[in-house]
Amino acid sequence: MKNLVVRATLLVYILLTAISLNMNEAYALDCAKISTVEEAYGEYDGIIIGQVYRVSRSNDTMNEVRITVLKSYKGIGEKDVTLYENATWGNMHGPSEYNQVYLYYLQEIDGRWVSPLCSPSKKVDHAAQDLDFLTDKEINLEPGDAYSTDILIWKEPTFNYWVAAAIITLIVIGSIAWIWKAKRSNMR
Numbered sequence: 001m002k003n004l005v006v007r008a009t010l011l012v013y014i015l016l017t018a019i020s021l022n023m024n025e026a027y028a029l030d031c032a033k034i035s036t037v038e039e040a041y042g043e044y045d046g047i048i049i050g051q052v053y054r055v056s057r058s059n060d061t062m063n064e065v066r067i068t069v070l071k072s073y074k075g076i077g078e079k080d081v082t083l084y085e086n087a088t089w090g091n092m093h094g095p096s097e098y099n100q101v102y103l104y105y106l107q108e109i110d111g112r113w114v115s116p117l118c119s120p121s122k123k124v125d126h127a128a129q130d131l132d133f134l135t136d137k138e139i140n141l142e143p144g145d146a147y148s149t150d151i152l153i154w155k156e157p158t159f160n161y162w163v164a165a166a167i168i169t170l171i172v173i174g175s176i177a178w179i180w181k182a183k184r185s186n187m188r
Contacts, residue, residue: 009175017168037133040120046075046106046113047134049124052096063087065096065115067104069141073134075108077142085115103127 035043050067058064067081083106085095096102096115105119115121120130 006175006179009171009178013168013171013175034118035120037120037130040105040130041074041133041137044074044105044119045108046104047073047137048076048081048104048106049073049101050081050104051101052098055096055098057087058084061087063095067102070101072139072141073137074139076106076113077139079141081113083113083115086117089117101125103130 049071054066101124104121106113
C-alpha cells in the first residue's frame with residue numbers, strides 16, 4: 001500500500017511538472033511561395049535595414065522589436081521603429097535577435113509595423129541579392145536621434161508560472177514529510 005501511494009505521489013509530481021513547463025504544441029512553418037526580391041518590393045509596405053536594440057514579449061504570441069533604422073527603401077522615414085513579429089518563428093529566418101542588423105520586409109496593419117511569418121526578412125549579411133536590387137530605391141530618413149532612450153525592463157513571469165511553482169513545491173514538501181513520517185512509524 002505504501003509503495004502505491006509513493007508511486008501515485010511521484011506520478012502527480014511528474015504531471016504537474018510537465019504542466020508547469022507550459023509545453024506548447026509544435027507546428028511546422030511552411031511558406032507556400034517564397035517571393036522574389038522584385039515581388040517582395042511590391043508586396044510589402046515597408047522595407048528597411050535596421051539594428052535591433054530591444055526585443056520584448058508583447059503578449060503570448062508576439063514579440064515587440066525596437067529597431068534603429070539604418071537605411072530605408074520603402075514606406076518608413078523614421079529612424080526609430082517598433083515592429084511586431086511572431087515570438088516563436090519571427091519571420092521566415094527566425095525571430096529577431098538583440099544587436100543584430102536585418103533587412104526587414106514589413107506590412108503595416110492597423111497602424112503597426114508587422115514582420116509576417118513568411119516575410120523574406122533576413123540578416124544583412126545574407127541579403128546581398130536583395131540589396132543589389134534595392135540600391136537605387138533608398139529613401140531619406142527624417143532627422144532625429146539614432147537611438148531611443150528606452151530602458152530594458154525585465155517583465156515578471158506570468159501568474160501561471162508562480163502558481164505552478166508553488167503547487168509543485170507544496171507537493172514535494174508534502175511527499176517528503178509523508179515519506180519521513182511513514183519511515184518513522186515503521187521504525188517503532
